[in-house]
Structures are given as C-alpha cells and as structure tokens.
Amino acid sequence: MTPEALREAVLALLGTIAPEVDLEEIRPSADLRDELDIDSMDFLRFVVQLEQRLGVSVPEADYPRIRTLDRCVAYLAEKGARELAPGARPEARS
C-alpha cells in the first residue's frame, strides 16, 4: 500500500475509535492518545483493528512505534500492511 493509502486507512480506523474528532486536524507527529483523547482500551481496540483490517499484528513491545500518525504509517509500511476485506482472517505476521 502507498503511504497515502496507508495514512487514509489508519485515519479511517481512528475515526471509528474517536468519531467526533475532525481527522483532518490530527497533527501527524503528535501522540495519538493526546490528539484524540483516547485511553488504553481505545488504543487496544485500534491495535486489534490494525490486525484485522491491515493484517499487521503489533506486539506490545512495539507500541511506542505506532504512537503518532507518522510513526504508525511508517511501521505499517515496514511490516507490509495490506487492506483486508472485512471478516477476512489475517495471516500470522509480526
């Protein structure tokens, strides 16, 4: 996936977690938890979505690498993220 497509996909997932936030206003290098006012449970739901929709399982140790929009997009690109159809089973990959 291109970085732009990845960015759009990540923003779409974040939109389901924080629906009232204007996604265009997210600063790409700011901590997502502050930008979106989300807690650890919301963040875990985001990580679950990354696996189910983009096929990338993020180990807990790698959480710091997905804390900002820019870092998250870079990490997903590195791990070969690709859009999965809803309901598709992600292959095991880390």
Added chain:
Amino acid sequence: MAELRMPSLGADMEAGTLVEWKVKPGDAVRRGDLVAVVDTDKGAIDIEIWEDGVVERLLVPVGTKVPVGTALAAVRGEGAPEPTPPSAAAPEVAAPAAASPPAPTPIAPAERAPATPPAPPAGAARPRASPAARARARELGVDVGSVRGTGPDGAVTIADVEASAAPRGPSPMRQAIAAAMARSKREIPHYYLAADVDLSRALAWLAEENARRSVADRLLPAVLLLKATARAARAIPEVNGFHVDGAFRPSEAVHLGVAISLRQGGLVAPALHDVDRRPLGELMRDLTDLVTRARKGGLRSSELSDATLTVTSLGDLGAGAVYGVIYPPQVALVGFGKILTRPWAADGRVEARPVVTATLSGDHRVSDGLRGAQFLAELARLLETPEDL
C-alpha cells in the same frame, strides 16, 4: 398479574422517559430479556424484566416521562389464566406534549454560509441542514455555517447545532452527578487510605501472558486491578455492600462498578458482575463491551443498579492517586492512579519498579481505618501473585 415498573437506575433518579418498547402485548418474556429503553440523565438505558411471563398490556406510551415506580406494563405470569378484558379502571398516563419540530419557515437565500471542514460536496456553497436544525440554530444563536455536520452527506443535524451552542448551565448528566456527589458528602463520613503497590510481578506476568495471546485477546492491566479488588473485597466484606435504612447490608456477590468517562463529558459507573469469580479473559471481554455500551448507549438497568463497590482508575490521565467520592448507597470506593516507574526499596537495594497508588475511600459508619488498611494490604498481596488471579 405482575407489573413492570420504572426502575430506579441511580441514587438520585426520580423519573425517566420511556423512549422505546421492545415487546408488545402477547410476547413471551424470560427473566433478563430487554423489554424497553428508558432515557435518563445517564443516557439511554435498556430495561430488563425480572420474571418470566407474557406481556399483557403496555401502560405507558413512548415519549412519556414517568416517576420511578410507575407501572410501565402488565405482565401475566406463566400459567396464570388470561384475564377478562381490562376495565377502564387502569390509570391513564398523561400523553406527552407534542414533540414535533417547529414548522419550517422559508429561508432567505442570503443565508449562504462558507464551507467548513469536512467540506460539503464540491459545488455546494451552502451547508445542508434540515429546516428543524436551522430553526434550532436560530433559537440558540448558532451560525449553521460554522457547525460541523454529522448527518448524511455532512448535513447539520439538530444534535450538531445543540452541541455547538454556548453552554447553558449544567447538562442533566452533570446535574445528576452533582446531586449524587453532594448527597454522598453530606451523608457519608468519608475516610481515606492510600497504599503504593509494586506491580513489577503483575506487569511482567501480563506481558508474558499477552505475548501468548492473540491481539484480540490481549488483557489490559485494568482487569488485573479489578479482579484483585474483587477478591480483596471478599476477604474484607465491610467494603462491599450497601448502607440502607441506617444499617450496613453486606452483599453476597461482588459486582464492581467501573467508573467510565464519556467522550462528551460526564461519568457513569455500570457494574461488572461477579468479578471475583470470573477468568481474566472473560472479564476483559465484558469490560470492553461495557465501556463500548457506556459510550454508545445500550447499558442495562441491572448494570446501573447492581454495583456493590465502585472502582475508579485515572491512570491513563496521569493522576498519581485519586481520592474519590463514594456512590451511595455503596460504602467504599477504590481508586487507582497512574502506573509510574518509581524508585522502590527491596532486598536492601533501590531499583526502578512500576508502582501504582491504590486508594480506598471508606464509609466510617461501616468500617474503620484498620479494616480499610487490611483491605488495601490484601489487594497488594493479590497483585503480587498475578498468576493466581
């Protein structure tokens, strides 16, 4: 013939508005079935029925606000004979005032507003808003053009307009919280204890456990804290139950109220049931489901009234410790602050360990500091052996 009555869904609730019936006369219902939706200061709550039977008559029409205790429906117990046709003696409930939106007034074309993010479809210079939304906007002094629309195609809805209006005094939820907290402080003599708990073993165990689990089954530290709290409450029953009619009634079960902040502001503390007895994975799934429903609607009446002890965790927000206010008629509140890496002395050495400050707010009519301290000590002990939780 039994009656389904408007339940009390909180210490301070006086009335609720019936917004939806999920059953109709003739439907069979089982204990625990969701039969209606009621709107309260805490949002829309699903009402459960407490016995098996057949719905005989719905007594309150949709849209009516009624006091707690009002009969909402007549339910025939299983095996009871069908009654003769109802007489006119059934109490009439006043029909709700018409709640239709004001009739649309013609909008002058000069009201074109600038496009604002998210941008309306290309070529549209004027944000779409229903006449009702525009009317509400005029009523509230809101510029429709500056409101972000969440309706179809970015249209501005009444809710969007209301959300955008200048604050006009406390919301119903804020008033409800204010009333409950003021009552608590008036009536309950609070004492406060704090204990620092070393979470190094618990978090190490959690990291290993999560590495074994699939992403969707990962556990948050919160479930460890909740389960340890519930098991400690088993050991020290004076923190678990209700103070009613001048006496303490300990609860047989431990249903933890989980304080959940709502994204639009406000707070609700629905119950997770039997926390001491359930496996961590199940607690995690139920906690996630509870938080989702607390924020989106769909909490059940039993969840709002069943908590025997409430837990509040402000760790994600950075508060070191929370000294909270007890929710009457409960007799204690457990608080957890942020898990911080701190210097910790053990085995004659000082090293960095993850530590959380656990607090107990206790009702001094029911427990003394000694019992409260024993509760916190037990909580700390349980968190040191996470594999047993």
